Amino acid sequence: MTGTPRFAHASEAELARILDYYKVEWQYEPRTFPIRWNAEGMVTESFAPDFYLPELDMYLELTTLKQSLVRKKNRKLRYLRELYPMIRIKLFYARDFKALMLKYGRLDAAASLIGIEGQPPPKKTVATAVEEADVSAA
Amino acid sequence: MPASALEQDVAEVLIDEATLQAKVAELGALISADYEGRQVTLVSVLKGALPFMADLMRAISIAVRIDLMEVSSYGSGTESSGRVRILKDLSSSIEDKHVLIVEDIIDTGLTLNYLTQYLGGKQPASLGICTLLDKPARRLVEIDLDYRGFEIPDRFVIGYGLDYDEIYRNLPYIGVLRPEVYEGA
Numbered sequence: 083m084t085g086t087p088r089f090a091h092a093s094e095a096e097l098a099r100i101l102d103y104y105k106v107e108w109q110y111e112p113r114t115f116p117i118r119w120n121a122e123g124m125v126t127e128s129f130a131p132d133f134y135l136p137e138l139d140m141y142l143e144l145t146t147l148k149q150s151l152v153r154k155k156n157r158k159l160r161y162l163r164e165l166y167p168m169i170r171i172k173l174f175y176a177r178d179f180k181a182l183m184l185k186y187g188r189l190d191a192a193a194s195l196i197g198i199e200g201q202p203p204p205k206k207t208v209a210t211a212v213e214e215a216d217v218s219a220a
Numbered sequence: 221m222p223a224s225a226l227e228q229d230v231a232e233v234l235i236d237e238a239t240l241q242a243k244v245a246e247l248g249a250l251i252s253a254d255y256e257g258r259q260v261t262l263v264s265v266l267k268g269a270l271p272f273m274a275d276l277m278r279a280i281s282i283a284v285r286i287d288l289m290e291v292s293s294y295g296s297g298t299e300s301s302g303r304v305r306i307l308k309d310l311s312s313s314i315e316d317k318h319v320l321i322v323e324d325i326i327d328t329g330l331t332l333n334y335l336t337q338y339l340g341g342k343q344p345a346s347l348g349i350c351t352l353l354d355k356p357a358r359r360l361v362e363i364d365l366d367y368r369g370f371e372i373p374d375r376f377v378i379g380y381g382l383d384y385d386e387i388y389r390n391l392p393y394i395g396v397l398r399p400e401v402y403e404g405a
Contacts, residue, residue, distance in 0.1 A: 103294040104304050104330040105337075106361065138361060172360070181358060184376060185327065186295030189386065189402055 087111075093146045093179055094132055094193070100182070101135070109134045115169075117161040129158045131171055141171040146179050230395035234377060235370060237392045240352075241275065243369045244256040247350060248279025250367060251320065260318045261344075265335065266290040266308065267389070268324035272352045276322060286376045287311050291331055306335050310342075319344040319368055320366070325353040326379045329361035336363070351378065353394065370394075376402065 087110040089095040094110075101108045111130045118127035131141035145155045152175065159173055183189050235243075245378075251260070256392075262284055264273035277284055290308035319339060326332055332349065338345055350367035357374040378384055379391030384402060 100294050100330070103302060104334050106330065106333065135361075140362075142360070174360075178358065181374070181376070182328065184402055186293065188295050 090132075091144070091146065094144050096183075097133070097142070097144055097174070097179070100186070101133070107137050109136065115162055115166060117158060117165060123128055127158070127161075129162050139170060140165075141169060142174055144174045144179065146176040169197060226391060227395075229388070229398050229401045230378070230391070232396050233400045234372060234375070234396055235394040240380060240393065243373070244272070244275045244354075245279045245323060246351045247367050248276055248281070250281035251276075252281040255282055255318060255320075256316050259285065260320050261285040261314055262322050262326050263287050263289060263310065263314075263339065264322045265324075265327070265331070268383065269322050269352075271389075272324050273322045276350070282308040285312075285317075289315075289335070291335060293331070306338070311401050314339065314344045316341050316343065316345045318346045318348075320348045320350055323349065323351040325355060325361060326365070326371075327355040329359050331365045332363050333361040334376075341405065352380075367383060 087096075089110070098108060098110070109131060112134045114130040116125040116128050118125070120126050129140045131143045133142040133144070134140075138155065143155065143159065145152050155173065159171065162169065162171065162212065180189070183191055221400075260278055260280075260282070262273060262280075264270065264286065266288055267290070273286070277286055287310045288308060289306065289310060292302075292305040292307055308319045321332070321335060321339070323332060326349075336347060336349070348366040349363065351365055352369040354365065354368045354371045355374060356371060376384070376397045376399075377394050378388035378397045379393050380388050381396070383389045384397050388397070
């Protein structure tokens with residue numbers, strides 16, 4: 083892709099480097115899917131998967147954060163699959179990321195990349211804004 | 221390091237030698253039947269697939285040619301801004317040839333995805349994939365496999381060509397590496 087986006091997490095930046103390395107085209111958070119609406123039909127919750135791989139027509143969501151957020155992400159993914167059954171999406175957990183780093187001999191880097199913010203995101207998506215609101219309300 | 225010392229690092233034997241050899245014979249018979257009347261070029265990907273390639277080619281009863289490739293891997297020894305490179309290319313043309321890629325293991329599918337695109341660009345008559353091990357839990361890129369030896373669980377495996385830090389390739393079976401080995405590295 084042209085230009086490097088500002089990734090929300092260092093693990094996302096690392097995954098982007100791996101995809102680049104193997105010449106797999108990707109887009110970062112190109113689409114936000116509404117998943118919940120209120121009685122007035124207003125969107126109350128959305129989900130913006132981290133990566134879209136256009137050649138493979140597949141989304142990737144990287145979840146290397148703490149368990150409470152993983153549960154939240156699993157719930158969102160379930161809604162997404164129910165509402166958009168044609169969408170192909172794969173959830174990549176911390177253990178998957180750690181295994182990927184082990185495969186590439188970078189296990190030492192995994193610990194420093196999981197669960198930390200790499201760079202501030204360029205803009206707040208509906209999904210992240212809702213997620214942050216959920217967390218602060220919890 | 222003697223084999224006994226290597227084996228201290230094996231948590232368990234996942235696929236023993238006899239089971240491996242039986243599966244290789246089965247795959248060889250399948251490939252021989254499917255490609256009967258045609259000549260197939262087996263393309264092995266260094267270094268992990270070498271033992272499997274050596275056994276598989278001897279289990280195939282039709283005429284085969286072999287060739288070897290080596291592809292760089294992300295991670296140690298590569299600059300993070302780099303791109304995958306062909307470290308060793310084919311020795312001869314595969315144009316209009318029936319080609320079967322012989323792999324030791326497919327997990328993410330990233331290397332194989334690159335390789336199939338690269339070899340597909342060389343206009344082979346057909347391009348198939350034979351892998352000894354398939355770890356679908358780790359798949360990032362979906363790949364259509366023509367021949368698959370074993371589907372394995374999501375564990376770090378070594379032996380029969382598979383390594384950790386270039387060691388353990390000479391174990392005659394597929395084993396699970398003790399986590400303490402890489403977690404303590």
